[in-house]
Amino acid sequence: MKIAENKLFALDFDGVVCDSAIETGLTGWQVATQLWQDMPENMPEQIMIDFRYIRPVMETGFEAILICRLLFEGIKPDLLMTDFTQRIDAILSRDQLDTTDLKKRFGEYRDNWIENDFSGWIKMNPLYPGIGKLLQQIPLSQLFIITTKQERFVQAILQANQIDIIPTHIYGLDRKLKKPQILSNLQQSHPQTTILFIEDRLPTLLDVIRTPSLSTIQLCFATWGYNTTKDLQAALKNPRINTLDTPSLPN
Structure with a gap:
């Protein structure tokens, strides 16, 4: 498949490229045990099930710490x-x-996990089926990652899966920028380029739609990621949003 040179592909990471929910939940639980001494070392299976259920409304990794605590305290998943x-x-x-402080603790726990058990950490961060092949089709100069994950973790996962990316093309938590702002910056630095943004969170896509200067950005909703049936129904009704059921590049 030949990819047009005047296209730029910006992909979210967690929920689009990587199914990180198990690792995020385990990291969140372990950091929570540092903060609240009444929590057991091992994460109960039901709390992991509930965490995956709640994952679609989580925006940034450190929130996993608080989700785990709230679930431990007995809050009902639907209420959360x-x-x-x-x-x-x-x-x-x-x-x-x-x-x-929560972001720092969350990142440090991941750093220690990576240092002491890199292969185990990678296993808890599998790529979605087909996404690796898709990323390898995109020329390096045209591939960008826009995520709320810290950039070093994104790079480690991609490298472990033999996927090359220019390090400066990863826009992560370290930049302290909202995704519409990042897309705006890319648009300004690539004025003759069509930008295609693939994201699994409907609220993020709606933020882009509400930004008038981003009206030419092509938006794709990744249904395989962290979203709900209600999100999908809303996406299907929105004329700006294309829905993708499997990792692929729209024409």
């Missing part, structure tokens, strides 16, 4: 799904937690 932001804000306030 429908009232996520308020519940997260409430536990941050109640326990006087600092998001910068």
Whole structure:
């Protein structure tokens, strides 16, 4: 398949390229045990099941710490799904937690896991079927990753799966930029290029749609990622959004 030179492909990572929910949940649980001494070392199987269910509303990795705590305290998954932001804000306030510290703890736990058990960490971060082959079809100069994950973790997972990417083409948590802003920057630096953005979170795509300067960005909703049936129904009704059921590059 020949890819047009005037196209740029920007992909989200977790939920589009990598099925990281198990690793994210385990990391969140272990960091939570550092903060709350009443939690057992091993994550109960039911809490992992509930975490995967809630994963579609989670935006940034450190929130896994708080989700695990709330599930341990007995909050019903459906209630957390429908009232996520308020519940997260409430536990941050109640326990006087600092998001910068939580992000640091989350990243440090992952760094230690990678250092001590890299192969085990990689196994908990599998690529979605077909996505590796898809990424290898895209020329290096045209491939970008836009994610809320820290960039070094993205690079480690891609390298372990023999996928090359230019390091500066990974826009992660380290940049402290929202995805619409990153797309705007790419648009300005590639003025003659069509940008195609593949994302599994409907709210992120809607943020792009609400940004007038991004009206020419092609939007694709990855249905295999962390989203709900309700998200899919809304995406299908939106004329700006193309839905993808399997990893592929629309014409």
